Amino acid sequence: MSRPHVVIVGAGFAGFRAARELARQARGTADVTLLNPTDYFLYLPLLPQVAAGILEPRRVTVSLTGTLPGVRLVLGEADRIDLDARTVHYSDPEGGAGTLAYDRLVVAAGSVNKLLPVPGVAEHAHGFRGLPEALYLRDHVTRQMELAAAADDRATCAERCTFVVAGAGYTGTEVAAQGRLFTDAQVRRNPLRHKVRPRWLLVDIAPRVLPGLDARLARTATRVLRRRGVEVRTETSVKEATREGVLLSDGESVATRTLVWCVGVRPDPLVDSTRLPLEQGRLVVDPYLQVPGRPEVFACGDAAAVPDLDRPGELAPMTAQHAWRQGRSAARNVLASLGRGECRPHHHRDLGFVVDLGGVQAAANPLGIPLSGPLAGAVTRGYHLAAMPGNRVRVGADWLLDAVLPRQAVQLGLVRSWSVPLESASPELARVPGRPAPAHTEPPGPVRAGDPSEDPEGDR
Incomplete structure (x- = not known):
């Protein structure tokens, strides 16, 4: 049989x-x-480091056929x-x-991605759910910084080096923290004209960043972000997005070419x-x-x-x-x-939280013990190395090289905008040219952009 x-x-x-x-x-x-x-498992928590040029993309992927002997993979x-x-x-x-x-x-x-009924978001925002999106964002930010450096007028320069992140959950917080370090490193090598500095805004409708976490960790993250130069706007959401900017719920119109959508899933x-x-x-x-x-x-x-x-x-x-x-x-x-073993109910034991804020900074809560600074950074990276089902040595090597060598900021052009639609049902699957991605939009409701919904990379 x-x-x-x-x-x-x-x-x-x-x-x-x-x-x-x-x-x-x-x-x-x-x-x-x-x-x-895809033929790989994606370790999502380290995706912001791919977008920031710290880790090479293959470091956060684990081959399914190589790690699942006896399992038939169907793409x-x-x-x-x-x-x-x-x-x-x-x-x-x-x-x-x-x-x-x-x-x-x-x-x-x-x-x-949770796509809310906000005008212009589906057309102009960049999602952050898969490897293609991280690679596209890395190229996009690099391109904007290079175009800003070459711009003749101050307004164009400032517009291109302004970046708005909607959603201050785990993903949005880490993208803003890592992104600021990434653009600052580019400015050190290629200064912008007109004394313009990169500008990063993190907005969320919640009263604080990292909603749902221990308030002490949220305060640590907010302090690190603001000290680094990230503008944290709480109780604020995106009202409208266009190619040239973002209109916030507080009435401010921000001239930018970049809106990163991290409002939830x-x-x-x-x-x-x-x-x-x-x-x-x-x-x-x-x-x-x-x-x-x-x-x-x-x-x-x-x-x-x-x-x-x-x-x-x-x-x-x-x-x-x-x-x-x-x-x-x-x-x-x-x-x-199937008759092998005993069926048991699922119980969960919380191990705590870790949020990588870039460099040596992090906010962590291992086993309920709040940590910050370099100690939290060490715990966070140690946790990720232990949790990853593969590539630990390669990830550790990339971290070591990033600590002693300058990052390479070049456009690779591997991912085009049509292959990472925000409304795609499978953001990791690059669509075949000419084959439209399905549009799955959220019905109108009370939720607003920046809603602190649960984040799949969260409780790490």
């Missing part, structure tokens, strides 16, 4: 961990297939799940279509196609990560509304740390459903 077939949709933190656990434990018990748009993006037929329909990177039949399904499709639109019950846009699951009424379907990560058993009535945040542990629980319970 053929062995049961387990299909995992998505290779983010939850999907990769589930696949790795099944690769180790399911040999001889089940066949495992992983469906993902593609899931379009639809037929629950009654137990099939997953997908599109491959070249536009072809395929179908995967399953006996057990793990939905770990992750999340996409929402579950992948795939979850809507299942027509299963949703909570906060995520698939409803029980404490065993099973979908009620569909015992063959499991969900974890940003796509799942996982109940927090330590806080009754609340859901686990959409963060990397939670997704990583949920992936392990999902794999364990999938095996239990």
Whole structure:
């Protein structure tokens, strides 16, 4: 008789961990297939360092085929799940279509950019959810600084070297912190005319940066950002975006060619196609990560509304740390459903938070102990090295070289703007030229740009 077939949709933190656990434990018990748009796992927390030229892009990627022995990798993006037929329909990177039949399904499709109904954002903002977006942003910032240095008039120079980051969660805070260091380094080598200095604005509708974190860590991050020269605007959102600037909710019009959109994420639109019950846009699951009424379907990560058993009535945040542990629980319970082991409810133990602020600065809260300065920086980098499933030596080497050598600020031209649309459902998948990306926009609602929604790179 053929062995049961387990299909995992998505290779983010939850999907990769589930696949790795099944690769180790399911040999001889089940066949495992992983469906993902790319052939790598992306370590999202270090993406701001790719955009700032500290790490080379391959450093934050881990080969799926190289680290998941015995797991079949299918390159593609899931379009639809037929629950009654137990099939997953997908599109491959070249536009072809395929179908995967399953006996057990793990939905770990992750999340996409949250696109709010703010005029001009979809057309003029830059997202920050995948490797192509980080590479594009690095080229874009470098280009703006070079054009600013060559500008004849002060107004054009100031416009090009002004950068607005919307959303002061983990990602937005780190992008602003790293970006300021990146542009300052370029100015030291290629001074701007008219005595203009790079300007970075970080805006958020929340009353402080890093909403949801310990207030002491938020104060540390704010202090470092302001000392570095980043303008922190709380209780402020983006009202409109154009090619030449951004209109803020406080009435100020900022002349800029750069708006980085980090206001939060929402579950992948795939979850809507299942027509299963949703909570906060995520698939409803029980404490065993099973979908009620569909015992063959499991969900974890940003796509799942996982109940927090330590806080009754609340859901686990959409963060990397939670997704990583949920992936392990999902794999364990999938095996239990196949008669191997015991099914157990998912519990989460919080390890704390780390926020890399660039250089030797960071804000960290390991095991509830608040840290700042170089000590927090060391803890933060140590945590990332321990958490990464590969490339540790290469990442450490890049950090060492960045500490002793000047960064290279050159445009590589690897990613074009059409391949990183803000509204794309799969920002890591560079679209085929001529094949339009699906437009998934948020319906009008009370949420405003700069909304402090949960951040997938957060609770690290």
